[in-house]
Amino acid sequence: MTDTVHLSIDGMEVEVAPGTLIIRAAERAGVRIPRFCDHPLLAPSANCRQCLVEVAMPGRDGVVRPMPKPQPACAMTVTDGMEVATQATSEVAAKAQAGTMEFLLINHPLDCPVCDKGGECPLQNQALELMASGAQSATRFTDVKRAFPKPLRLTSNVLLDRDRCILCQRCVRFADQVAGDPFIALQGRGAGHVGGEITPGLYSEQIGRFDASVLDFHDPHHDEDRRTIRGEAGLLASEELAGPGGEPGVLDGYASAAAPGAGEELDVSGRPFASYFSGNIIQICPVGALTSARYRFRARPMDLVSTDSVTEHDASGSALRVDMRRGVVLRRLAGEDPEVNEEWITDKDRFAFTWSSQADRLTVPLVRDEEGQLVPTSWSDALDVAATGLAEAAERGVGLLPGARLTLEDAWAWSRFARTVLGTNDIDQRVRDHSPEEDTFLAARVAGTGLGRVTYRSLEQAGQVLLVALEPEDECGSLFLRLRKAVQAGGAEVATVTAAATFGSRKLGATTVLTAPGQEARAVALLSRTHPGIVEGLSRPGATILVGERAAAVPGLLSVVDALATATGARLAWVPRRAGERGGIEAGALPFLLPGGRPVADDRARAEVARSWRAGTGQLNANRPLPERPGRDTTAILTALADGELGGLVIGGVDLRDFPDPGLARTALASSAFTVQLEVRRTEVSEHADVVLPVAPPVEKNGTFVNWEGRVRPFGQAHVSRARTDRQVLGALAAEMGTDLESEDLAVLHAQIAELGLWSGARGPVAFTEQEAQAGQDQGETGTAPVGLAAALATHKPMLDDGRLQDGEPFLAATALRPVARVAADLAERLALDPGQEVEVATDTGTITLPAAIGGVADGVVWLPECSPGSTVRQTLGAGHGSPVRISLPAPTSTEVSL
Incomplete structure (x- = not known):
């Protein structure tokens, strides 16, 4: 098999690697082919058909013959001797692209002056380009354009105008391939579904949430129930809308057992949790179908002044673009940096920028x-x-x-x-949390080491990655996305030593070593016995251990991790949470x-x-x-x-x-x-x-x-x-x-x-003292409340919590995971606790009461979000990760009335 493929594009000889898509080969040759669904970080789909080109290929006899129909350049790979003619040199390709554009514009609303995408819209640009070249004339469509009620609120942040959607499925593919959060889907494909019967009709396909009245799992008997329960007289889930600013008060679907993720996680607004990365679909949408609740109708691109920046919300170093108008930040977009965040950022990076302009801003000493x-x-x-x-x-x-x-x-x-x-x-x-052990670890392994061998790019071919005291989806979003990319491509397998199994770990397909909080050091030390495959994987070239800052809360953990990295030869990197750490x-x-x-x-x-x-x-x-x-x-x-x-x-x-x-x-x-x-x-x-x-x-x-x-x-x-x-x-x-x-x-x-420069002198070893060991034992012996079942507390911060750097963003706050107490199955059984039922977690300092979620933690463990509304663990309980707590059911409220 040759290392390169030779072909011609518009008469120019091009040499590229095998497996290269035609559209990428054309980019290397400096030839631009129009496209909508294509994105370099998403798998090919050929949905929009805007990139059709004329292709001729050599047959078995060596004679180059044109294919009978134009081919999508975004989905076809190159072969030796291929001859490609784009719209620049082929009337066939130009006519095919013009015809595709005409179909896309048949029902597309002519609202460019008020569309958020106006002025930076690929559809607008390519339509005008075709008209200017004469390839596209005025529309021949004379009937009434299709229209839908709008906008639909996909999340509190993301609004959907279905009129504008061209079904490129970039958003759906991002959610499935990149984030791993199936919160958006192409619905009604082939025809509409009403009451289990197929209603034929053109344009029945729609992008949306898992909408019960569109997808197969719709049960018409639920309609009347939902009207009665919610008092919305005829307003079905598929018809529920949001206001122009995305204000709450409506939902776009109801939780169904058939909907992926339904019944497992809800956000603060009470809807099925969407994603920490949902805002990316706004940016990659090639039309104005997906818009931001905060930015909607606020400005035009020509009004904005843009500045390259870097996120202040985590230690990812993700590139941002800050867009301002008249001295006010109106939006933030993902910057493009292939070495770090590629083209993706978290919703926190994208939407949480008003914190510094609140009413309590200090302006004078x-x-x-x-x-x-x-x-x-x-x-x-x-x-x-x-x-x-x-x-x-x-x-x-x-x-x-x-x-x-x-x-x-x-x-x-x-x-x-x-x-x-x-x-x-x-x-x-x-x-x-900090400790003398962490002091020695930072001095030996982190400080003054510069850009080390562990990078975003190195993780794509790491083979084996072990996460210790680190939940990447919550603590470093871009790291999570790069790990998932590696897993999806087969470049890495992930294992995690954790006190709580998370959806992030599931999306990474991670081997979860579930352990009681405070016992992570022992779990890592015993990996060669309990999970020899993980240790064997760490011995291979490129294998990596990623340890989070939370390891400082567990005595001995950093020393054990350091010893494991030394014994196996695995690369070791430390991942803090804060941007300036x-x-x-x-x-x-x-x-x-x-x-x-x-x-x-x-x-x-x-x-x-x-x-x-x-x-x-x-x-x-x-x-x-x-x-x-x-x-x-x-x-x-x-x-x-x-x-x-x-x-x-x-x-x-x-x-x-x-x-x-x-x-x-x-x-x-x-x-x-x-x-x-x-x-x-x-x-x-x-x-x-x-x-x-x-x-x-x-x-x-x-x-x-x-x-x-x-x-x-x-x-x-x-x-x-x-x-x-x-x-x-x-x-x-x-x-x-x-x-x-x-x-x-x-x-x-x-x-x-x-x-x-950096320190070139001697570095001491990672050391764990007997005093720290005793302190860890003492932590488990004090501070319990007098009533309830004894439990060990596990805790960490979700990405979206009650931090001050999210102030002033109600739309973002509503998309945060609803705070719950994750209770071990054995404790739930002893308490006769049902999912969703409130449970009290207490110490002698205070009590936190939250709805319960059963399972996902080791026996005898309860997990709480560290700093979320209604759950400020350190402040309320005076406790931390590994501390003893008591759990119980809230005392019943008396309903007797004295006469």
């Missing part, structure tokens, strides 16, 4: 007055008060909690401010690391950093050497503040609900003698701060995120703003305290980062 109230003031006054207060607090010590949503440049400024201005290593960006590690926003992964306790490492920071105009405060001893971690900083050992705090963008112990965080804030906050919006922390300094959100600054791969992801400033970045605010504060932080000029800052 605030200072607490003598009466204890925060009052607006000038920058000069705020910086003076902050500098004076921090100088006094520094006598006892100041802790810094920057949060992990910073850019690399901002984290660098925080790190340098801590060491050179305040003279401390008491800085920790981790607003999550990896960049903060590289910048030294940790108590035990300096920039570039340099250990704080290493003399050479400190000398390299000190030399770099002294090289410019900046000087260490009074030439004071960098602090030598590792500082306090987040929990130790909070404890020291609560005990009065530290005199002050500088805190960034954090949510108190995310801390391992929110109660300790509140006590620490209340005890801090002086607190300076840098934040985008007013938060609970602001109520304790003495000085609040407003900073810019990502959309109003340029900077760099470092994604989980270690890949540098720079982005531009989309919105012109007077807001200052963290590095600018800290630079001004440092100047007020007598030190030049050299953070104002990005060129200087980047030159310093590049010159310093």
Whole structure:
């Protein structure tokens, strides 16, 4: 078999790889063939027939003969000696394409001026091109165009105008092939289905949700029942509409046992859960059939100013395009980056962009007055008060909690401010579970390693992938999509060690090693006995272990994972949740690391950093050497503040609900003698701060995120703003305290980062101490409530939760999975608990009551969403992953009335 295929396209000789589609070969030759259904990341389908070309092929006798009919270029592969004539050189192809276009436009509404796709619509562009070339004349169709009620609300975010749909099935193929969420389908194919009888008629095919009145499983007896139950007098599921803005109040289908996914997962609005990636179908729709509830009728493409950006919602590094009109962000689209997110982003990346423009946005500095109230003031006054207060607090010590949503440049400024201005290593960006074991793991395996061997592209041919304490669909959407692509193509098999089986794991076809929360280390250590095939797969070239940040909550897990990777030779990568986590590690926003992964306790490492920071105009405060001893971690900083050992705090963008112990965080804030906050919006922390300094959100600054791969992801400033970045605010504060932080000029800052480079010295081993083991045992012995069945708590955050970075997006919030308590089957049996029935999960701190879902967790386990409406686990229960809890049925409500 030859390595290349030779053919001609419009008389030009072309050489391509075997199996190449004609339409791709034409692209390589610089020949454009019109298309609608074709997409390079979807399997060929030849639905729209717009790409018809004339093809001639050599027969068995070697004579090249034309095929009897035009062929779809998007579905036919090339062969040696093939001769292709496109619309540019073939009247047959041009006539075929013009005829296809005429059929597509027969019923298509002429509403381009008000269509969201107008101005960037492939159908519009190609129709006008054909008319301009004379290949397409005015329509010959004289009858009334087909019309449907519209819009249908596929999800709270995605609205469907069926009039415009050309049945290319891009949306259906994306849902099936890429996301694995069958929330949309081609219905009524061949004819309409009413009451089980076929109603013949042209154009009966429609795109929509699993609509009971269109698909085969329709039961007409349910119609009257639904009218009675819902009081909607004749309004059937297939007729239910949404308002122009997608406002709630109607559904487009009812849960049926025949509908894929029905009865298993519901979203907050009470409908069958659609997908975390549903917004992608809006972007790839070649017409205006699918629109966004938020963007609908808001702008035309020519009104928008576009800027390339990067997501701030997770550590994927996904490329975005931010579209603004008159200083307001109206929409975000997926950017194209084959090495990272290809052309897909999550719904959170696409729709959650209004969080920074809420009513509580900070625009001017605030200072607490003598009466204890925060009052607006000038920058000069705020910086003076902050500098004076921090100088006094520094006598006892100041802790810094920057949060992990910073850019690399901002984290660098925080790190340098801590060491050179305040003279401390008491800085920790981790607003999550952490441990001394994780400290050693990050220092040995993550910090200062740059772009490693594990990348999105390497996963496509990894062979075996093991997930540990990581749910990619919830925690890193683009990683999930790339893993699913690998699985679908046969390039990888996935296994996961987890406390809760998820739909994401099912869509990956993953081998699930279900284990009790807190016992994941033991499960990984025993894999060679329980699942020898997985260990054998990890020994093959390219095999990869992906471990999530949640592993820090399980004593010994990171050490065991490190040992497994070493023993098998598997590649190992760490996947955090927050966008700034990896960049903060590289910048030294940790108590035990300096920039570039340099250990704080290493003399050479400190000398390299000190030399770099002294090289410019900046000087260490009074030439004071960098602090030598590792500082306090987040929990130790909070404890020291609560005990009065530290005199002050500088805190960034954090949510108190995310801390391992929110109660300790509140006590620490209340005890801090002086607190300076840098934040985008007013938060609970602001109520304790003495000085609040407003900073810019990502959309109003340029900077760099470092994604989980270690890949540098720079982005531009989309919105012109007077807001200052963290590095600018800290630079001004440092100047007020007598030190030049050299953070104002990005060129200087980047030159310093590049010159310093990554740590090339020795790295210590991943270590797990006996004290940590004892602490893990102690966690399982305290904190239980007095009543109910004993259970172990498993928890993690779904992608869409109650986080502040989703504020102001009601359409997105309504698509989140409905919070449920996943209860082990043995516990449900002992409680006589039915699916959907409410169950109470309690500790001596508080109680969470949620509907129950049965199964999907190990015996004796209950899983709760960590931070969702009605389920703030750390805040309400004072518990975390692996903690003991009690579950019970709610006490019956008395209905007696006293007379």
